[in-house]
Amino acid sequence: MGDDRTVHLKDYAPYPFLLHDVFLTFELHPENTRVESRLQFEHSTKDRDSIDLYGEALELVSVSLNGKALAAEEGYVIVKDSKVVGDVLRIKHLPPQTFTLEIVTKISPATNTTCEGLYQSSGNFCTQCEAEGFRRMTFFPDRPDVMSKYTTRIVADKSTNPVLLSNGNLIAQEELGDGKHSATWQDPFPKPSYLFALVAGKLVALEDAFTTCSGKKVDLKIWTTDKNKDKVGWAMESLKRAMKWDEDRWGREYDLNIFNIVVVDDFNMGAMENKSLNVFNSRLVLATPETATDSDYIHIQGVIGHEYFHNWTGNRVTCRDWFQLSLKEGLTVFRDQEFTSDLNSRLVKRIEDVQFLRQNQYPEDAGAMAHPVRPPSYEAIDNFYSCTVYEKGAEIIRMYETLLGKEGFRKGLDLYFERHDGQAVTCDDFYRAMMDANGYDGRNLFLWYQQAGTPTVELSSQYDEDKKTLTVRMEQQLPATADTSEEKQPMLIPVALGLLDSSGKEMALGRMSEDGAEAVDLGGVTTTVIRLMRKQQTFVFEGIPSRPVLSILRGFSAPVKIRSDRTEQDLMLLLSYDSDAYNRWDSAQTLAKEEILKAWRAGAGKAELRAEFIDAFRKVVADKNADKHFISQVLSFPSVSELLEEVGSTDPTAVFAARNAVEKSLAEALEREMLEVFTSNRSSEAYKVDNEGIGRRALMLTALRFLSSLNKPEHNERALKAFKEANNMTEQVGALRCLCKNDNELSRKALEDFYQQWKHDDLVLCQWLRIQAQMETPNNLDKVRRLLDHEAFDLKNPNKIYSLILAFSRTYTNFHAIDGSGYSFITDCILKLDKSNPQVASACTECFTSLRMYDDVRQQLLTAQLQRLAKEENLSGNVSEIVHKCLK
Ligand code: PHE
Ligand code: ZN
Secondary structure, three states, X not given: OXXXXXXXXXXXXOOOEEEEEEEEEEEOOOOOEEEEEEEEEEEOOOXXXXXXXXXXXXXXEEEEEOOEEOOXXXXXXXXXXXXXXXXXXXXXXXXXXXXXXXXXXXXXXXXOOOOOEEEEXXXXXXXXXXXXXXXXXXXXXXXXXXOEEEEEEEEXXXXXXXXXXXXXXXXXXXXXXXXXXXXXXXXXXXXXXXXXOEEEEOOEEEEEEEEOOOOOEEEEEEEEOHHHHHHOHHHHHHHHHHHHHHHHHHOOOOOOOEEEEEEEOOOOOOEEOOOOEEEXXXXXXXXXXXXXXXXXXXXXXXXXXXXXXXXXXXXXXXEOOHHHHHHHHHHHHHHHHHHXXXXXXXXXXXHHHHHHHHHHXXXXXXXXXXXXXXXXXXXXXXXXXXXXXXXXXXXXHHHHHHHHHHHHHHHHHHHHHHHHOOOEEOHHHHHHHHHHHHOOOXXXXXXXXXXXXXXXXXXXXXXXXXXXXXXXXXXEEOOOOOOOOOOOOOOOEEEEEEEEOOOOOEOOOOXXXXXXXXXXXXXXXXXXXXXXXXXXEEEEEOOOOOOOEEEEOOOOOOOOEEEEOOOXXXXXXXXXXXXXXXXXXXXXXXXXXXXXXXXXXXXXXOXXXXXXXXXXXXXXXXXXXXXXXXXXXXXXXXXXXXXXXXXXXXXXHHHHHHHHHHHHHHHHHOHHHHHHHHHHXXXXXXXXXXXXXXXXXXXXXXXXXXXXXXXXXXXXXXXHHHHHHOXXXXXXXXXXXXXXXXXXXXXXXXXXXXXXXXXXXXXXXXXXXXXXXXXXXXXXXXXXXXXXXXXXXXXXXXXXXXXXXXXXXXXXXXXXXXXXXXXXXXXXXXXXXXXXXXXXXXXXXXXXXXXXXXXXHHHHHHHHHHHHHHHOOOOOHHHHHHHHHHHO
């Protein structure tokens, strides 16, 4: 097929030229920006007659080669290549060795609604180049394996654009006539085009400085519009923590004397790691206690860290091609997870990350867009900035660490930097550095990059009273996934295992043998990491004095599902006593899952809970010694998407109802305890983002959530009081959320008050939209429809779209309404959005990818809407890839 857009990893070929230096001049104008680019090329292996550059939505003004203007057709042609997004500018009759190209293009940032390339946000100019946005400014070898040194001159009207920024160092500034001025920036580090950035506009900076471990002073600036300048203090603090932590933990020092962060309101993603000029979505920078929640605070710190850490893992060592995206993203997510763990609570962070993975990545692996961490092919690369590439990718990195140990992992990372600094490399290169530094043979580990799907490890154990041996049999199952029909190979799965005796005490592990081989001495440790790498393996532990309870997959040592023959009593013992907090939490998850599925099977509106279940949770709620945040995590049941995976093709609203019923029944049974927890954790103390405060608020709000599920007047009044008295956004919005479990006078009034209080603050309004979009009360779609026309909404702003439209697509009662109204509403929205911003449109299309999880009627309804999308002419490549994969 000539117009097949699919790009394959196996077709990778190096770019046949070196591009040493890039000189850019931007003459900024909202509708008529002129971009002049001078490119100094060298043939790389053999001399070629022509060179291909990529461009999209450009007006080409002129092309010259070695100073001579070229005529169209004779000197260059514009051609189409189905594998290239946009157009290909092919320049002919190249001289041998080296040559210089000069290209002039015109673009219109003000009418660019895609948030890619050069665009305007709140009147300021900014760029977004990853993955293929650079080509929206000029024709260019816009691929990550072409690394060059950039010099960028920006010319702009001084009154509207007093601040002019780009990567690297400021090397010149000029006052020009006509009220114009210019700034020239030079980045000494070679980089691919996706790390380029330019910002111009009316901005003010919060300034600070950081002295690196070798004594170098780095100026830190966070740029924002005047009205937000008081909200960037936390981000600055986070940046300094990140710089320090990267030195302390990994020996990585910053490499320039300046580091800029720019805050923009219109941004498709979270943030972007452009060299020395990070660009951030405002929701990931701006924070005050009154406007941001605890999770916003922790998230901001994590993403500031993430983008900063990219300077080494992504920028200094970058990706050879976009198939290797996880090389930088998986590794950098792992680094930001560790950062948060070291600075805040390791146990809470680990559980949060597992929750996120199960709720988002497992469904992706089980859905129509399933892909390996390193996909072998794609149609639109934007669709692969996925939980699989990011979060599952981070789990792969964590498995290296689990297998090699902390020190071994550090040695591997050091070798990776030593070998590849300044290069564009692959996941294989990372793997090799890890193996070589440790003399390790992790053969089947690499399959984690190549095979999609969540493996299941089935585990059974037998205790021999006479021989005092425990035999553990493990088997791995690799599910079929939508991306391939190929048979899957067994992978290397590290399973961290411990044993508890019947009183909950850890047992010392002595000798262990595998499949009849010579036994090894584990030296009395209490956790051992078993390497499961064949389909089936059997392990025998000797000298186990009594029948143990198995604590499996400690710390979530691999991104798998566990099926085991452990009894409910075993799980309850683990919940109470396991030294591994992740496993305590996970035992509660399994218990809750069983209880919910039981209620679902019974199909009644009310769940009859067993006394043992209630008692287990009562003990957790009343535990005065446990970490409060941890208790609130134990009290958050598995998500509906997780439960659906367990039962397959069924009515999602019934599973949702069963989950609610169990919550409600538990609230009834533990009403007194919940009330006690709620009351004792209320506090009027000044807000502080520390573990204690965060934990207290999380637990207080969790108790309130349970109480609110009872829909009793006295609890609703409690929620209202908490809402009114809140001195911080965590409690205010948390209480509002509880109130909005029910659609009544109180919740309507609270929503109105909240709006009046915050109508000037777009980020807080996102919370307001989100809460309403996610109300599970009947006929909520009408409200969502009305909100589309509300002045608080803006169809041009990605954050607002995510808060209203995307949030709605993640609900049950209304999105999955059996009349299909939710599905057709989303489809209408996608069609509208696709014309202005395809990336945002495809994010909203993701809700279709789990269609096989639902009952037949819903599958048919969803299919009808997918067909409606497929029929649309000029559908973007982004949306069309998802639609066609869903319909396959
Ligand atoms: N590379 C960004 C990150 O740090 C994400 C991103 C991708 C931002 C594409 C914009 C566009 O994860
Ligand atoms: Zn990243």
